[in-house]
Amino acid sequence: xxxxxxxxxxxxxxxxxxxxxxxxxxxxxxxxxxxxxxxxxxxxxxxxxxxxxxxxxxxxxxxxxxxxxxxxxxxxxxxxxxxxxxxx
Numbered sequence: 001x002x003x004x005x006x007x008x009x010x011x012x013x014x015x016x017x018x019x020x021x022x023x024x025x026x027x028x029x030x031x032x033x034x035x036x037x038x039x040x041x042x043x044x045x046x047x048x049x050x051x052x053x054x055x056x057x058x059x060x061x062x063x064x065x066x067x068x069x070x071x072x073x074x075x076x077x078x079x080x081x082x083x084x085x086x087x088x
Contacts, residue, residue, distance in 0.1 A: 003061065003062025004019050004029070004037075004058050004062040004063075004064075005018075005019050005020045005022070005023050005062045006019075007019050023062065024060050025060060026057070026058065026059060026060055026081060026084045026085055027057075027058040028055055028056070028057055028058070028077065028081065029055065029056045030053055030054070030055050030056075037056045037064050037067075053070035054067070054068070054069065054070055055067070055068040055072065056068075057077065057080055057081065057084070059084055060084070065080070065084065066080055
């Protein structure tokens, strides 16, 4: 099974970067219209991603942990991120 580290993404400046550099870190990926992520964590629309701001929380081993809808506010995600980081 592949992980997020097997992919190359385009950063905010249009450069291609390897996600390998984030190995071992918890990531929040936004607007990732990826077949890999949607096949592992289908949402209310199945494997489709609603227009903008679908978010995927990635664990430190490169696997998606949770999917959030575009309308989910960042504050809703904080407890899940803190749990992955071991923050009490």
